[in-house]
Amino acid sequence: MKKSAVFILTLISISVFIFVSAYSQDEMEFVDNSVFENPERVSSVFLHDEHNEKAEVEECNECHHIYEDEKLVEDETSEDQRCSECHEMEASGNMPALMKAYHTNCKGCHLEKKKGPIMCGECHIK
Template identity: 50%
Template sequence: MKKRCCFYPPVMVVIVLISLCCWYPPAAAQDNMKSVDNSDFINPSRSPSVFHHDAHNEKAGITDCNTCHHVYKDGRLVKDESSEDRRCADCHDVKAVGNTPSLRRAFHLRCMGCHATTGRGPVMCGECHQK
């Protein structure tokens, strides 16, 4: 009589299927973001701004990544491109360069700007830069 061992093909298939079901992809980096990284500022005077990336964008109903992660070419906004793989500080220096606003101004214009124009979201310093 033939001996069946655990490497019997159907058993292997079941093992592979079980391990596939138990495998979850790692959470994306922005999933767990709770605040904006302020390490590009020399001696930051405020606490980093609260920003629960995914939860914020869901609550605010923002679906276009390039609402924030924009791309400019020759001074023009490129509509369908996104720079989500780059940091704001990759293009925005602590000091403004030509038409490119400083890093602080870029954040304030984008974040506070939307809150102020939509009347939703915090505009007071201490609401974002919480103790």
């Protein structure tokens, strides 16, 4: 009796955990702009998983990077952190300001691949 209750509880917590962790990026449709005071634009469209599949971006740290001594650390990601946890409103040293960090990351790759939107209204869709 007790054993099966524990088993069921374990099952429930595992599925909640899977659900929560899948929910976080699976369901993402926009890049949350709430860290910006008085945002000028509507949030940018970004269907996280669908985008990365279509764009064939395999490495999470292509976007969720970690740097040590100004060098990109391979095989490590900051996927549990928001860009704004490191990038501030103003640039400091090599760290681009938050808006620039997003734009350089997103548009930079679109320009390089000659695919994906680069016009304001194609990402900030009213």
